[in-house]
Amino acid sequence: MNSTRDIDALIDLMAKLPGLGPRSARRAVLHLIRKRALLLSPLADQMQQVAATARECLNCGNVGTADICDICESEKRANGELCVVEDVADLWAMERSGVFKGRYHVLGGTLSALDAIGPQELRIPRLLDRVQSEGVSEVILALNATIDGQTTAHYIADQLEGQVQLTSLAQGVPIGGELDYLDDGTITAAMRARKQL
Numbered sequence: 001m002n003s004t005r006d007i008d009a010l011i012d013l014m015a016k017l018p019g020l021g022p023r024s025a026r027r028a029v030l031h032l033i034r035k036r037a038l039l040l041s042p043l044a045d046q047m048q049q050v051a052a053t054a055r056e057c058l059n060c061g062n063v064g065t066a067d068i069c070d071i072c073e074s075e076k077r078a079n080g081e082l083c084v085v086e087d088v089a090d091l092w093a094m095e096r097s098g099v100f101k102g103r104y105h106v107l108g109g110t111l112s113a114l115d116a117i118g119p120q121e122l123r124i125p126r127l128l129d130r131v132q133s134e135g136v137s138e139v140i141l142a143l144n145a146t147i148d149g150q151t152t153a154h155y156i157a158d159q160l161e162g163q164v165q166l167t168s169l170a171q172g173v174p175i176g177g178e179l180d181y182l183d184d185g186t187i188t189a190a191m192r193a194r195k196q197l
Contacts, residue, residue: 061106061123063088077103080137084127086110086144090179094142097187105130110148111155124156131164140194141168144178157197167194
């Protein structure tokens with residue numbers, strides 16, 4: 001019988017996390033075991049709590065523990081600006097910068113003919129509904145500067161042409177860059193220098 005079966009299973013699971021390979025996962029698990037009372041038990045409890053309560057916001061696609069997230073609930077954020085991002089990690093990166101004070105819309109990815117991802121597989125129809133129903137005056141396309149990101153931005157711009165002011169992030173976001181990997185200063189500069197499409 002393998003006396004380390006449970007530990008090996010934990011290492012295998014940790015290795016599936018972004019940024020962790022088998023060696024990093026092994027080091028992390030060993031550290032957690034050494035700090036069992038301080039880290040491992042509270043982490044296990046918190047993970048169980050999040051697994052039971054985490055859900056996507058029905059309005060924007062953000063992740064939280066309520067059906068409607070705090071950003072969508074806040075009347076202070078209802079300023080007519082709607083920032084469209086690909087992923088929740090991008091939303092969190094924008095929030096970390098503190099530069100945007102409106103509401104968000106998470107697409108859940110980008111259009112991709114190769115992967116058979118069309119507008120219906122993303123939250124694009126919901127975005128179009130929100131623009132009409134929430135009195136949106138500006139849609140800021142804060143999509144990653146990749147080919148799929150730019151294709152998605154152009155598709156959304158075509159769908160919303162003449163209905164609302166459309167802008168996109170400008171300087172500071174490198175071609176091929178992803179928002180989640182940018183520093184707060186770069187995101188701030190890009191948001192302040194956004195341009196009309």
